[in-house]
Amino acid sequence: MKVAPSLLSCDFSKMGEEIQRVDRAGADWIHLDVMDGHFVPNLTIGPAIISAVRPYTKLPFDVHLMIDYPLDYIDAFAKAGADIITFHVEAKSDIQATIDKIKSLNIKAGLVIKPNTPAETVYPYLEQLYMVLVMTVEPGFGGQSFMADMLPKVTAIKEECAKRGLDVLVEVDGGISEKTASTASKAGVDVCVSGTGVFKAADTAAAIAAIQNA
Numbered sequence: 001m002k003v004a005p006s007l008l009s010c011d012f013s014k015m016g017e018e019i020q021r022v023d024r025a026g027a028d029w030i031h032l033d034v035m036d037g038h039f040v041p042n043l044t045i046g047p048a049i050i051s052a053v054r055p056y057t058k059l060p061f062d063v064h065l066m067i068d069y070p071l072d073y074i075d076a077f078a079k080a081g082a083d084i085i086t087f088h089v090e091a092k093s094d095i096q097a098t099i100d101k102i103k104s105l106n107i108k109a110g111l112v113i114k115p116n117t118p119a120e121t122v123y124p125y126l127e128q129l130y131m132v133l134v135m136t137v138e139p140g141f142g143g144q145s146f147m148a149d150m151l152p153k154v155t156a157i158k159e160e161c162a163k164r165g166l167d168v169l170v171e172v173d174g175g176i177s178e179k180t181a182s183t184a185s186k187a188g189v190d191v192c193v194s195g196t197g198v199f200k201a202a203d204t205a206a207a208i209a210a211i212q213n214a
């Protein structure tokens with residue numbers, strides 16, 4: 001599996017160095033959590049910060065939008081250096097228009113589902129997607145416990161893609177550690193986001209490798 005360390009758990013006073021630290025430690029992507037205080041009860045970073053830290057690595061930027069109106073900000077995140085943009089099916093922008101906008105800028109598009117949202121909500125869009133992100137915690141905060149009961153959704157999405165001959169990545173986000181990564185791997189997960197599990201680990205490279213090899 002690929003590992004995308006979530007910057008939500010890094011030292012925000014030196015975000016550039018933190019990115020270099022996980023890059024050197026073997027991270028595959030960098031996961032950036034954007035929150036607007038409406039879609040989730042927390043505020044984090046926006047395009048200005050993403051743009052400022054973009055030069056610190058060549059790794060792909062996996063930008064997870066937890067905002068009510070993603071469509072209004074796709075241009076800004078594209079300009080900031082996003083390689084992959086994922087947004088929630090539960091958000092208020094038109095889903096098709098938002099996918100079209102992301103792809104028109106040559107960025108990879110992904111849909112995200114919260115724990116209470118069924119896997120089937122992404123099925124109408126699978127042909128157009130690079131990735132589906134299945135949340136394994138309620139979005140908003142790092143450091144929560146992994147919800148193993150989300151994994152059947154991962155398997156269902158992978159099976160639906162296989163049935164249609166599609167190669168869509170499935171990512172999970174929330175509560176991933178070495179232990180939970182192995183159950184995620186069995187369910188068919190391709191990419192694990194990990195905030196606390198990577199940034200608070202005593203040995204960053206070992207934590208990343210443990211998830212990759214789980």
Ligand code: DX5
Nearest residue numbers: 008139140142143175195196
């Ligand atoms: C939660 C974010 C996650 C979060 C994961 O809303 O989407 O990316 O940072 O953090 P951990 O790995 O600590 O659960």
Ligand code: ZN
Nearest residue numbers: 033064173193
């Ligand atoms: Zn995230």
